[in-house]
Amino acid sequence: MATAQDLSEHGPEVLLGSPAMSAKRASVRRFIFLATFSIISVAGILLFADFMWRTAMTEIKWIILVLYAILFTHISLGFCNALFGFMSLRGNRSVGRINASIPADSDTPLAATAILFPVYNEDVSRVFAGVRATYEALRKTGQHEHFDLFILSDSTNPDRWVEEEVAWLRLCKDLNALDRIHYRRRIKNVDKKSGNVRDFLETWGARYRYMIVFDADSLMTGPTLVRLVQLMQANPGVGLIQTAPGLIGADTFYGRLQQFASRFYGRVFTSGLNYWQQSEGNYWGHNAIIRIEPFIEHCELPELPYKEPIGGKILSHDFVEAALMRRAGYAVWLVDDLEDSYEEGPPNLIDSAVRDRRWCQGNLQHSWLLFSGQLHAVNRVHFFNGIMGYAGSLFWFLFLVFSTLSVVRFERSGLTLFVSEGFTRPLGLSLAEHGTLLLAFTAVILFTPKILAWLDAVWDKQRRVRFGGFFRVTGSVLLETVTSALLAPLLMAFHSRFLVEVLLGRKSGWNAQNRDAGEGTPWVDALRAHWGQMVLGLIWSGIAWHYSTTFFWWLSPVSFALVLSPVISKITSSPHIGRSLRRHRLLQTPEEHQQPTIWSTCCREEAHLRDMLEKGPMQGAALALADPYINSLHYTLLEQNPAGAPIEAPPAELVERALSEGWDELSKDEKISLLLHPPTLRRLHHELWHRSARTLADSWRERLYAYPATNPQQLLGFV
Amino acid sequence: MELPVDLVSPVVAAGGKVDEQADYTAWDEAYRRVEAYFSALRIRNKLLLSTLVHRVLQRAAERQQEGEVGEPIELAMDQANREVTQWFVEILGLDEADRTDPALRGRLALLLADMPRQWQHEFLTDPPWPEPFMQAMRQSFLQAGPDFHLSQMEARPLELGPIPTFTGQALRDLDARPHLRNILMLLVVIGAAFLIFYLTR
Numbered sequence: 001m002a003t004a005q006d007l008s009e010h011g012p013e014v015l016l017g018s019p020a021m022s023a024k025r026a027s028v029r030r031f032i033f034l035a036t037f038s039i040i041s042v043a044g045i046l047l048f049a050d051f052m053w054r055t056a057m058t059e060i061k062w063i064i065l066v067l068y069a070i071l072f073t074h075i076s077l078g079f080c081n082a083l084f085g086f087m088s089l090r091g092n093r094s095v096g097r098i099n100a101s102i103p104a105d106s107d108t109p110l111a112a113t114a115i116l117f118p119v120y121n122e123d124v125s126r127v128f129a130g131v132r133a134t135y136e137a138l139r140k141t142g143q144h145e146h147f148d149l150f151i152l153s154d155s156t157n158p159d160r161w162v163e164e165e166v167a168w169l170r171l172c173k174d175l176n177a178l179d180r181i182h183y184r185r186r187i188k189n190v191d192k193k194s195g196n197v198r199d200f201l202e203t204w205g206a207r208y209r210y211m212i213v214f215d216a217d218s219l220m221t222g223p224t225l226v227r228l229v230q231l232m233q234a235n236p237g238v239g240l241i242q243t244a245p246g247l248i249g250a251d252t253f254y255g256r257l258q259q260f261a262s263r264f265y266g267r268v269f270t271s272g273l274n275y276w277q278q279s280e281g282n283y284w285g286h287n288a289i290i291r292i293e294p295f296i297e298h299c300e301l302p303e304l305p306y307k308e309p310i311g312g313k314i315l316s317h318d319f320v321e322a323a324l325m326r327r328a329g330y331a332v333w334l335v336d337d338l339e340d341s342y343e344e345g346p347p348n349l350i351d352s353a354v355r356d357r358r359w360c361q362g363n364l365q366h367s368w369l370l371f372s373g374q375l376h377a378v379n380r381v382h383f384f385n386g387i388m389g390y391a392g393s394l395f396w397f398l399f400l401v402f403s404t405l406s407v408v409r410f411e412r413s414g415l416t417l418f419v420s421e422g423f424t425r426p427l428g429l430s431l432a433e434h435g436t437l438l439l440a441f442t443a444v445i446l447f448t449p450k451i452l453a454w455l456d457a458v459w460d461k462q463r464r465v466r467f468g469g470f471f472r473v474t475g476s477v478l479l480e481t482v483t484s485a486l487l488a489p490l491l492m493a494f495h496s497r498f499l500v501e502v503l504l505g506r507k508s509g510w511n512a513q514n515r516d517a518g519e520g521t522p523w524v525d526a527l528r529a530h531w532g533q534m535v536l537g538l539i540w541s542g543i544a545w546h547y548s549t550t551f552f553w554w555l556s557p558v559s560f561a562l563v564l565s566p567v568i569s570k571i572t573s574s575p576h577i578g579r580s581l582r583r584h585r586l587l588q589t590p591e592e593h594q595q596p597t598i599w600s601t602c603c604r605e606e607a608h609l610r611d612m613l614e615k616g617p618m619q620g621a622a623l624a625l626a627d628p629y630i631n632s633l634h635y636t637l638l639e640q641n642p643a644g645a646p647i648e649a650p651p652a653e654l655v656e657r658a659l660s661e662g663w664d665e666l667s668k669d670e671k672i673s674l675l676l677h678p679p680t681l682r683r684l685h686h687e688l689w690h691r692s693a694r695t696l697a698d699s700w701r702e703r704l705y706a707y708p709a710t711n712p713q714q715l716l717g718f719v
Numbered sequence: 720m721e722l723p724v725d726l727v728s729p730v731v732a733a734g735g736k737v738d739e740q741a742d743y744t745a746w747d748e749a750y751r752r753v754e755a756y757f758s759a760l761r762i763r764n765k766l767l768l769s770t771l772v773h774r775v776l777q778r779a780a781e782r783q784q785e786g787e788v789g790e791p792i793e794l795a796m797d798q799a800n801r802e803v804t805q806w807f808v809e810i811l812g813l814d815e816a817d818r819t820d821p822a823l824r825g826r827l828a829l830l831l832a833d834m835p836r837q838w839q840h841e842f843l844t845d846p847p848w849p850e851p852f853m854q855a856m857r858q859s860f861l862q863a864g865p866d867f868h869l870s871q872m873e874a875r876p877l878e879l880g881p882i883p884t885f886t887g888q889a890l891r892d893l894d895a896r897p898h899l900r901n902i903l904m905l906l907v908v909i910g911a912a913f914l915i916f917y918l919t920r
Binding site: 182203369641 | 820870919
């Protein structure tokens, strides 16, 4: 295989991966982007600084100015991304895009590719429905012989573990794909997801040229998967191509808001990102294709100085892997114009916050890498932007706190406001007009991306129709804007807390992501999660009201949202509202307008699999002990598991307890220890079926005797 | 599905213990267990199921009559296990030297050969068996993943730069001096309180 070094000798075009753009032209693009970003940022900051100065600069106003500068710079970056993305979408789409490097109907031959599904206590029905839909989609392309699928389990829940095995075998049997779809569970979850992928690479990785990394809820259509491999084949200097996954399958109000935002606004942002980052793109951890050889060679994560959660093992591995791939000389691309790459999002604000807690810790760890001269500057911009995703919330919070303190100080001083002239003197603006101008300018920077996305849809008839038509698109944008404004202070409070927790050394757990809407967040959970925000909002409103009613109303969009946080959280979690909006075709996405086949296959299979796993004679890990087939399956997989150290036999009294007291009486760890040891597993199966009723727990007897009465269709598909 | 107990009773009666209520209940329990076991093997054909259960119980009762010790449930399940294992040995062509557990190998082969759907009527029958069934049973083999192709991932050194290096060292030093760390933390809190006080004057 050619190395990046070899390829660079052929000129920058090859290394960039797109013959349509030279490195020089890419530099010009970056310069233009940076210049625009700088001009806008400086203009906004100066306007604000001048506003501060007109009423005399004090220490507290310096702090406010610095915080505003940081926040404004951050939103300017989003504005520029959207602006350049919008212009790029209206321009020549074949320039500067990896997807344009080969013709749309290219017949580039494929190479061995592994599709990875790392899972951790996920919903088994959903995961395997996704695997099935992916495999069937690949089969339809006729190119499926180039792909192997791997379910890489790190599940620690014994029920999930055994259900995964059952679902895997059933899937392989149904699709006649035992040699194509593989399952492996790690005994120890060393280094979480990155360790899981590394384990695959060290055992099987060298068999394949590429890997496509999925999340447990990822989906990609067959043609998209094939196209990704072709793009890699045609561009040997490219190490990684990231797709821009859109959210799909949301049911709740919150979920559909996020889904609409990702699909509707995402296009201008990703197009803008691609405009300036070009071959120095980023990796978002899933829905991406990776060249395995350089990944093995160069992308093992370094250990950070200091201990977790601030240092230690890198939690958010993706950004770092992209930077390491780039350091090795390989290009990293975002393919923003390749559709049909999907993922699911959290159904409510609380689940979203749980996920953010983990990402917050991971992104903050990237601070250690910001100053490394060995990494590309664009990768460091990605790190900085990721950190600001959370630190920005804390800065916003502090900006509001210091603004409050400033008001308190002024009101307590009893002085009259003395307004001097600023550099806006030629405009003859009063302080109120200056404030209005400042507010308007900030609003333009903040809301223009949404307006540009709206224009992008309005001008494109096909896109407009797919999002519900002109009026519904407009209504959806307004609804999303108002609701996200209500949600923003809540996210600010969550993120600020997470950031402080991480800095104080509190680690994040590793939770499976929840995608099930249920009946929405219960009131008690909403109150438990938001009571702090509610109290903060009440105290803050009280202080503001006490010192200045004007300031109270200025602060009200934030403080009212905080006071009402449990209500907002509860309402947005509602699947009823979500469905009602769908009926009225508000917040509609193209996938709701016309359901992709891969998604309908996934939904159908998920329902089918859930039915079988939940309505059989028994569920979960008990199957591995009692069911003759699952017992053999589990035993065989244990024997084939590439575990290092020998497994210790569980104590005899535990085996006896499992039989005489019943499976449900054991703890999770006790169950795992029984499920891990092959001879014990064999013995338990034998004893369960051979023991007399007197020495066997009632629960076991009932489970065994349920077999003759069970509907054949519910015998895990093995009828 | 359950079979009426009187179908088995004549068999048990041959042992001469049918009038004892306890024994009668125990054989009923044995009957239900064997039936459940074959059902767990996905034998869904009622006629086949009842025939197999009947046959196993009859042989278990004979063994008890011959003086073998054990509760009916144990004898019946042991008999079922023997018959199934012996059948696996024959159909899979296993020999004594083969260290694989015939029951484990056989059960998986049954499933992969799709016995419950396609070959149910062949279960526990005597040879000759249909060639496709035998082939399917003997070729059924479960492989969770392809053969290993081992490689090693090792982190390459990454120079972080002076600021992170110094910060990392300073944090480690502070950890080594917990009192100093606590004093610094206290100073930060006092400093923040003072700042708020000062800024609101």
